[in-house]
Amino acid sequence: MPLSPQTRAARVRVGKGDKPVTYEKAHAPHYIAHRKGWLSLHTGNLDGEPGAAERAVEDAFLRRFLYGTFPGVLADEPVLKRRANLLVVCAVLARGLAPAKLYFLVGYAETLLARFYKCPVRLELQTLPAKVPYKYL
């Protein structure tokens, strides 16, 4: 069914054309499963599975935590994958910090999150020269 023209959820409004926007941000939520994947993968939303709300709260905390721990170098939204007890955080970073500093932050984040959520946490990083713009809006 067609969407109302007043919807504002998760959309970047068209501007002058100088604002670079990543692929993730450029697409509105109705493109999920068509042009976008999911940013958080867990079994909580399957039929009869518990814990969907807890996972949602954990996701919100994790995204804020990562946004603060890697200030300015996070090039795109991190993807959270849960496999049994393990929480895998896949983040794409820009090369703004020296590798030694990035490893410090990785060790810090992994240990702190593991103690906080009582489950093993693994951080898998990929670095890019800069944020990749998909469009300019």
Added chain:
Amino acid sequence: MAARRLGGSSWQQVVSLSRRCCLPGGRRERYRCSSSSTALGKTVDNSEVTQEEIVLPRRKTWGKLAVLQTLASTVNKDPTAAHYMFQDDPFLMPRNAANSRLFSLSKESGRNAAKYIIKQFPQYFDKTFAEPNIPCLMPETFTPQIEGVSEEALKERIHLRRVKDSVDLFDQLVQAGTTVSLETTNSLLDLLCFYGDGESTPEKEKEEEDLEEPGVNASEQKAPKRQFQRGSQSSGSRWRENNNAERIFKIMPERNAHSYCTMIRGMVKHGASAKAYDMYIDLLNERHKADVHTFNALITAVPYLKERFLERWELAKVFLNHMAQQEVQPNLLTFNALLKTLRRCGGVGRSMSLLAIKEMEALDIEPSLATYDHLLFIFYRGADLCPSGIISEVLDDVEKRSFTPQDPDDANFFGTAMQVCCDLKDIKLAYQLNKAMEKGDNWKFLDMDRLNAYWSKFFSLLCMMEQIDVVLKWYKEMSPSHFYPTPKNILDLLQALDAANHLEAIPSVWEDMKQLGFNRRQDLLQELLSLMSREQHPEEIQLAFAKCAEDIKAVYEQSVREQALLEWTGSALGHVALLFSRAGRTQDAWNMMERFQQINRIPTDQVMEEFLNCAKQTNCPDEAIKLVKLAAALGLPSSQRLKSRTEKEFELSEKQKKTLESIKSDSDSSDSDSDSDSDRE
């Protein structure tokens, strides 16, 4: 939709893209492979090929075992990947030993920072919602619970390793008149002797976590023994005169054997060996029996008590006899301590160590790696060496078993053994040692630093002894996954390439050098340049060499802000000019020649000749004339010869002939000085 985005028209593009898009969680997977080219790059190539016509590829037939073979090839170690602890990304992968150490240490310090935060704010981390509860992920409590002055409180503080608090509490108890039981006083003495009167730091507390057991006495009994061995190498604190331990010892109303033993072990650990010996005499006078750990400590202290070799051995024998008299069974650590003492006994050590080994076998004690390490040291690393075949026997023993760590000195075995193989220049022993290392759990004895040193020595031995293709095969496999080559390894590799006449691999070695961060080392650069410029090589190799030379020139000229500018040496300049000339790059070669005056050096005749050859081939008579002018200006004896060569071999215009003539008068007037310093400094 994808085809629309790219504007490509070929159906092959669409097929390849849609195949990629069908992966689950697709989008992310495409970004993930950093090593292969991006999706965009690949399709651009495809479009260039298929623009004119669509070529249907032939149907591939696979053998029956193809899938299994492919799967099997993924199971082995990936030779291009760094250690598992590093992230798999080209920016975050360490390229040399210093970087790998730095990254692993920074990761560890990040962990420590997180642990510090958790210790400061345990209230945010102590909700137990995991089923079952995971104790290692909960914050630890370090504050003592029992308040007040009582023996229970003292026991708790000892258990939490709070040295200063325990001592204060003990003094308070004594002043209040309450008698503290012997057991508690002994455990207090254990604590004090272990820490040598310093405070236990949080790092030390972390090490002991896995050793903590419910009973206080039992834990004190076991914990100091294992940590004593480790701590004796790392203890920075020295035993002060009349410190807390001694004071408490003196005011104890009654002492038992345990008290004496603890004091002896503490004194040996913190360097007061003479006092330990006196304390032992006191123990004998009181007719107590010492335990095996005390005897181990005393045997370790022997080199500090006596100077001459024979006296040391006699004292050790005294201790061993006492052990037999007091019916104390020796254990593995006794013999290891004995061998460690024999290391410092020179020739006496050599003869006696074999007797010690025979005793061990008679008592049915399995030797550990530390035993073998001490043996190898005694026989191969002493001052006066006599040949012995003990290393092959040792290796035969080692490769049969998988060892467990029983002594902190176990970790040194592989390094010492590889050093001995290198000294003996025996590659077969080294291969045998490698096999021993790969058996069972033996590889766990090598941590990152030791691993690097081990493989580095192995590679040097390989370069010396093996054929070049074997060397190159090992080199491809081992770096960067197993180890990072040291500068010495690179020099050895260059020499091996030279010996095998395989100099065309030099440009790739230069690439590796740049990656490892060795591109500013004078010795390596000199070696590289001299090898490249020694002989004439076929055309494309010469061009590759010239490119290398250009890189090296850039290295010399660039001044990176932290490092000082590299000074040109005469030979380096000459080699670079030579390489440029041989590749036919006249202009670059001339730039090099001009620099000779700047650094006050003189080019060799060979360089000048080559330059002239190059100028002749590329038909630049101007350059030739400039060369003759330079030679005359520097007052070289060869300038005449160069002039005549130029006249004969080049077709000169009238103007050029006149300039050439005018140079002649300059060189005649200046006396060619025979003591002009050549560029070989």
